[in-house]
Amino acid sequence: MLPNYTVNIMAWLRSPIKGVMLDISGVLKNGNVAIPGSIEAVQRLRKCGLKLRFVTNETQLSRHDLTEKLRRIGFQLHENEVFPPAPAMVETLKGLRLNPMLLVHPKVLIDFKDVDQSNPNCVVVGDAAEHFTYERMNSAFRLLMELKNPKLFTLGRGRYYLEEDGLCLDVGCFTTALEFATGLKAEVVGKPSSSFFATPLKDMGLDSSEVVMIGDDIESDVGGAQKCGMRGVLVRTGKFRPERDENHPNVKPDAVVNDLAQGVELILSSESFKSLIKHE
Known part of the structure; x- marks a missing residue:
């Protein structure tokens, strides 16, 4: 066959x-x-x-760090050829004049350094991995429920991905949890x-x-x-x-x-x- x-x-x-x-x-x-x-x-x-x-849809590393990681394992590429969702999310936030609560991995925070995060009026979800704690998820839930015009963004809708030690839950699972709890529909930037x-x-x-x-x-x-x-x-x-x-x-x-x-x-x-x- x-x-x-x-x-x-x-x-x-x-x-x-x-x-x-x-x-x-x-x-x-x-x-x-x-x-x-x-x-x-x-x-x-x-x-x-x-x-x-x-x-x-990699959001556990900044664009720069992801490029460097790929170079270290043997790939020849330039940073401007790599398109993760975080830079696109930054442009969206600036264009809409939104201040996010970032439910993302600490290593990707550098990509959001030019975004005002005071008095947040939206939530951005990335692949926070082990940083998806109950406390952080609940804080994001509470903010969305308190806002008059809540907005929820996600840097992907993946269900799972493969690491060296096996399959891992992806950002889509945690986004869906917030959608279910708040009744909102997340906008995908990725x-x-x-x-x-x-x-x-x-x-x-x-x-x-x-x-x-x-x-x-x-x-x-x-x-x-x-x-x-x-x-x-x-x-x-x-x-x-x-x-x-x-x-x-x-x-x-x-x-x-x-x-x-x-x-x-x-x-x-x-x-x-x-x-x-x-x-x-």
Whole structure:
């Protein structure tokens, strides 16, 4: 029996690909370890001249620290190529003139240094990990219940992610708890938000139809990208679970590949890519 990635291989590779967006956790690395073949795969994409952006819902590290961590484990990239949700959240807060209560990991607070946090009139939830204490959750709940016009923001809706020691609850679980308790609906600033994907697309200077998103989260990575007009490719690494993801009721990936290396090989060996290179 042929592997699943071959089912739609002609369809997703038929149109030219000029840029690739890559999720980080579960695609490039698990915890502090690079996934086998992922460093070389990124190098191959760069060598062939494709535009690259690294899009992530990582909110346990600042943008700078995340970039440095990836460099330490072997990836070659620049900080301005990395798009986490915290900088986008800062711009949203400034634009709306909101003062947040930050329910985020201490290591990401530096990204919010230019935001006024006095007299908070909204709550921002990130992946605080072990800092999701009852006291902090309850403080956020109380603030939202006391505000006349409460606003709740979340830096993602992921359910879980994979670390070296196993699966971990993600920010979506804690966001949902606050939604349930307050009756509010959180605004997502991060994947799968269309406005979040629009920023790296604009930075690449490409149309969404020219870009492929590769991720391990079928809803946030693949589904979010497809809603923006990109092609969404799912990898069988990271948080991928065949019983849940290969027959998802709502999201149908353009392709499913074993890992990033295999996805890159398919892109670079496709006739549409060879034709594009030949005419440039």
